[in-house]
Amino acid sequence: MRNSIAVGLLFILLSGACYLFLDHTDPPEPQSSAESIIDTAPPEQAVTKNSQAKQEEQKTFFSWLGASSEEILSQFKEPDRIDQSPYGYEWWVYSGKDRYFQIGVLDGEVVTAVTFSENPNEQLVIGTSYRQLNQAYNFQSDVSIQSGMYAFQLTEKDLETRPLIPLEDGWSAQLYFDTFTEELSAVRAVRNDILLEQQPYQLTYRGDLPTPQILTAEEWEEINQGAEQQIFEMTNYIRQRHEVDSLKVHHKAAKVAFSHSKDMNEHNYFSHHSKNGDGVGERLMEANVPYTRAGENIAAQYIDSTAAIHGWINSKGHRESLLDERYTHLGVGVDQLYYTQNFLALP
Numbered sequence: 196m197r198n199s200i201a202v203g204l205l206f207i208l209l210s211g212a213c214y215l216f217l218d219h220t221d222p223p224e225p226q227s228s229a230e231s232i233i234d235t236a237p238p239e240q241a242v243t244k245n246s247q248a249k250q251e252e253q254k255t256f257f258s259w260l261g262a263s264s265e266e267i268l269s270q271f272k273e274p275d276r277i278d279q280s281p282y283g284y285e286w287w288v289y290s291g292k293d294r295y296f297q298i299g300v301l302d303g304e305v306v307t308a309v310t311f312s313e314n315p316n317e318q319l320v321i322g323t324s325y326r327q328l329n330q331a332y333n334f335q336s337d338v339s340i341q342s343g344m345y346a347f348q349l350t351e352k353d354l355e356t357r358p359l360i361p362l363e364d365g366w367s368a369q370l371y372f373d374t375f376t377e378e379l380s381a382v383r384a385v386r387n388d389i390l391l392e393q394q395p396y397q398l399t400y401r402g403d404l405p406t407p408q409i410l411t412a413e414e415w416e417e418i419n420q421g422a423e424q425q426i427f428e429m430t431n432y433i434r435q436r437h438e439v440d441s442l443k444v445h446h447k448a449a450k451v452a453f454s455h456s457k458d459m460n461e462h463n464y465f466s467h468h469s470k471n472g473d474g475v476g477e478r479l480m481e482a483n484v485p486y487t488r489a490g491e492n493i494a495a496q497y498i499d500s501t502a503a504i505h506g507w508i509n510s511k512g513h514r515e516s517l518l519d520e521r522y523t524h525l526g527v528g529v530d531q532l533y534y535t536q537n538f539l540a541l542p
Contacts, residue, residue, distance in 0.1 A: 225497045225506055255317050256296075256310050260366055260384055264303045274298075278421025280499065281531075282392055283408060286421060288428075295432040297425070297501075299389075307385040309501050311432055319370065325355075325377045328370065334358035340367060340387045347396040356509050357502075359396065369395070371505045380433075380508065383501060393498045415531055422529040423449065425500040426536065430517060430525060433508065439520050445539055447484045448526025452535035454478070455493070460533045465495050475537065488540035490516040495533050503534045 259267065267287065274287035284301035299307035313321040319328070328334075338359045339346045347359060360368050367390055371381040385393070392405040410418070431441040455478060459465055468474050473481070475491040492513045497503035507513035516522070522538040529535075 225494065225502070256308065256314070256382060257318060257362070257384065259298060259305050259308050260362075260386075261364070262305045264300050264305075267298055267300070267305065271298075276421075276424070278425065279414065279417045280421075281408065281410060281415075281418055282389060284389070286425070288421075288425065290428045290432075292435065295428060299385075301389075306389050307383065309381060309383045311381045311429065319368070319379065319382050321379050321381070323379045325372050325379070328379060329358075332358075332360050334360070338367070340390070341365070344402050345387075345391060345398060345400045347398055349396050353396055356505065357395075371501070372509075374509045375514065380505065381501060395498050395502065419453075419529045419531070422500045422534075423453075423527040426504060426527045426529070426534065427525060429500060429504045430527075430536070433504070434518060437518050439518050440523075442522060442525040442538070445484070445524035445526045445537070447482055448479065448524065448537040448539055449528055450526070451475075451478050451482045451484065451528070452491075452526045452537045453528025453530065455491075456528045456530040456533040456535045459493070459495065460530045465493070467491055467493060479537070479539075484539070485542050486539045487542050488521055488538075490519070490522065490538040492516050492536040492538075493534065497532060497534065500529075500534075507536075 271287075271289060275290045276288050278286040278288055278297075280286055280299065282299075284299040284306050287298040287300055289296050289298070294312045296310040296312050297308065298305055311321065334354055335358075336349045336351075336354060337346055338349065338361060340361065349359060353359075355372070356374055357369050357371050360370065362368055362384065365387045367385055367387055369383040369385070370379060371383065372378065373380040388405065391398075392407070394404075398404075427442075427444060434441055455469065455475075458469055462470055464470070469478070475489060479486060479489060492507050494503045494506050497506055507517055516536070516538050519538065521540050523541055524539040526537040526539070527535070528537075
C-alpha cells in the first residue's frame, strides 16, 4: 500500500547503518510562557457539514500523501481558505466544528499534512494512548532518513511530546501527544526534504542541508495572518474536544498580541514584559481593551502554529489558559516565529 507506515523492519534497517557524520545542527530551542491577570479590570479609559465531514474521513490520512491537488479537490472540495507557509508550500485549511486539518500543497502536490480530526478508520487514531502507540511503533531517539545521510536526535522531551516515525517513500510522521491525558492529539506527515528544511529536532548529517528560503516583509505578513487564524481555530477545536465553549475573536486584543510578538522578534527577547516594563495588563489598557480577566500565552522558535499550540498544551499554565471556561474572547498575534495569545473575559 502506497505510503503505509513502516513498522519494525525499517527501524532495524536504519539502525544497522553506520556512517561518519561530519556536522550537526541544533534547532533554536522553542520557548513558551503564560501569564494571567485574574478578576481585575483596567480603568474605563484604558447537518450538511457534519455528514460531509464523515464522508471525507472515510479515506485515511496517509492516503493524502503525495496526492495531486486535483485529487484533494475531488475528495474534499475547495478548502475553507488557503494560507501561506514559510517553507514554500500553501496550507489548504479545512476547518469546522467537526473537523480540523491542513494539507500542504507545493507545485500541485501534497508535501505535508496535519490532522486534529478523530477518525476510527485511521492507522493512527487521535485519542490513542501513548503507551499503545509506543508499543506498536517503538519510538526511537535516533531516526535516520535519506539512506542515513541525515539523522535526527530526539531529546527525552521530544520522545514524550512529539516522537518521529519513518514512513515509506521518503516520508515521516510526527505524533503530537497531550502529556496530561497521555493521548495522541494530532498527527503531522511530512515529506523528508521538507522535514530537513524545518529541522524540528537536533540534526546530525553529512553532505548539504537545504538552503533556507529568504522571505520578504510582504510574504511574512501573509504568513503571519494565516498562522494567527490557524492558532485561533486550533484553540477552539481543542476547547471543543475538552467540552469547553469556543472563544470569539477580539480584534483589538489581536493587535495588542501582534505588537508584542513583533516587539519580541525585533528586539530579540522573550518575556511577558515589554522592554519598557509593561505587562499584558498595561498593553491592553493602553489599547483601551476592557476586561474582568485576562491571560497571555507566548511562544517562540516553534516551526509553525501546530508546533506552538502543542507546546502550550503540554505546559500547565498555558493549558489552563487554553481551556479556561471563564474566557470568552481571544486575540492572536504572530510575527514570524514569535506567537502571542491574549485571552479575555469581558465586563
